[in-house]
Amino acid sequence: GACLVLPRAGVVALAAAGSLLYAGIVVARTVLPLTALLEPLGETTALEVLTMFLNAGTFLVVALVAGGLAERDRAARHELERHRRDLRDLEAFKAVVLNSVGAGLLVLDPEHRVTALNRAGEAITGWRAADAIGRPARALWGEGVPVAAIEAALAAHPTTPTRCETTLTRPDGTRVPVRLAFSALRAGDGRPLGLVAVCEDLSEIRAMEDRVRQADRLATLGRMAANIAHEIRNPLASLTGAIEALARPAATGEDRERLTQIVGRESERLNRIITNFLEYARPAPLVPETVDVAELVEDVLVLLEHRGLPPGLKLVRELPPALAWRADPQQLRQALWNLCLNAVEAMPGGGELRLAATVEGDVLRLTVSDTGEGIAAADLPHVFEPFFSTKPGGSGLGLALVERIVRDHGGEVALRSLPGAGTTVTLTLPARHG
Known part of the structure; x- marks a missing residue:
């Protein structure tokens, strides 16, 4: 002892x-x-x-x-x-160290259970660290984070963080947009110990983006209001002059017919300007449904033929016989109508208007091409701006509306053009589910 x-x-x-x-x-x-x-x-x-x-x-x-x-x-x-x-x-x-970091930090073990959560992470996720530790990570951020795919990406590139964005639901039911940056956690001998996730609350960024978009829209609407007044003034002047001439007793039958055509043409122009303005300024919410693409394109071409085509203009269709896609049929029809109308107006002496549709993976590509006058290189950066037009009397809203419709579908618009060689516009629409 x-x-x-x-x-x-x-x-x-x-x-x-x-x-x-x-x-x-x-x-x-x-x-x-x-x-x-x-x-x-x-x-x-x-x-x-x-x-x-x-x-x-x-x-x-x-x-x-x-x-x-x-x-x-x-x-x-x-x-x-x-x-x-x-x-x-x-x-x-x-x-x-963990609690002094401004961003949320989550540490996961190899089974994707939470082993650490700092104060910023508590504020973002709405979970207390004592309650979160030991739980599966999906309890905090739901099923929207592909952790297995992230681990595979980190295994291929260990030194490069893998990022993703998702919306998590807090225990009180509020939803928070977040950005997650994952890094691999390894021991000194290289053994995997889990993952470290840096969590950033995007609520303020999203709110700021919404405010910027709203400010841009208000500024655009202000410019549009000024331009629409200017655009309406010209057809109104033509209408007023034609109606006054029709009211004169001296007007002959031939004059009356010509003046009536002017009234009809300018009325159509006014209607087109106002319709495009309203559709751009107050976009309707998307109502997606399964659309037969070939049938929708055919409807547009039939309307185009009834409207009247220049002599020598040829319509070419390159469409799969059975191609179904989820989209808003009314808005997609409007986009194709605007593109076809621009193409026809670019070929007053005739030419070829070609419409094609192809599917590449989970993407639909609709192509409208013409052999018309083309667009100057200096004008190409501005073609999708509201009220920008290269045509005399054009409203400048057609392509802006096309771009807005495609963007609302989550897609993109690409335009290629050469003066004297025609224009090709490609609409890329991703697959929509649900």
Whole structure:
């Protein structure tokens, strides 16, 4: 027991003292027999003397070994306590670092369970760290984050964070748009330990984007109001002049017919300007449904033929017989009508108007091309701006409306044109589900 309290030297000294005391008792029993207290035991034999020395030596050896073991035990205990203190310090340091980061931080183990969540992460996700730790990550951000695909991307490019955006639902039901940046968490020997996700709340960014879009729309509407007044003034002047001429008794039958044509043409122009303006300024919500693309294109071409085509203009269709796609049929028909009308007006002396549809993966491409006059290179960057037109009397809203319709479908518009060689417009529409 002394070895647990005394240092090694003290244990050896105590053992030596005990050995000496033992030897003294043996010697005293022989040389100075205490006959008054003990019964004489006779002379001490050589075997007893040898046993005495063996016992004393064993006592010292045991003391040395036990003292060494006790010293090692104390050193191990001190080392363990030091490691525990270092671990507590490291945990405190980690907590300070995690909570001082402005972005949300989530640490996941290899089974995608949450092992750490900082204060910013608590504020973004609505979860307390104590409640989140140990739960699957999908409990915090739902099923919209492809963690397996992210891990595969990080395995292929370990040093490049993988990002994704999703909308998570907090425990109180509020929805928050977030951006997540994932990095691989690995041990010193390269073993995967899980993932670290940096979570950024995009609510303010989305609100700012909405405000910018609203400001842009108001500014555009202001410019449109000024331009629409200018655009309406010209056909109104023509209408007024034609109607006044028709009211004169001196107007002949031939004059009346010509003036009536002017009234009809300018009325159609006015209607087109106002319709395009209203459709651009107050876009209707998308009502997607399954559309037969070939049938929709054919409807547009039939309307175009009834309107009247220049002599020598040829219509070419390159459409799959059974192509179904989810889109808003009314808005898609309007976009194709505007493109076809522009193409016909670009070929007053005839030419070829070609409409084609192809599917590439989960993307539909609709192409409208003509062999008309083309567009100058200086005008190409402006063709989708409201009220920009290269045609005399054009409203400048046709292509702007096309671009808005396609963008609302989540797609893109590409336009290629060369002066004298015609124009090709390609609408790219992604697949819509649900």
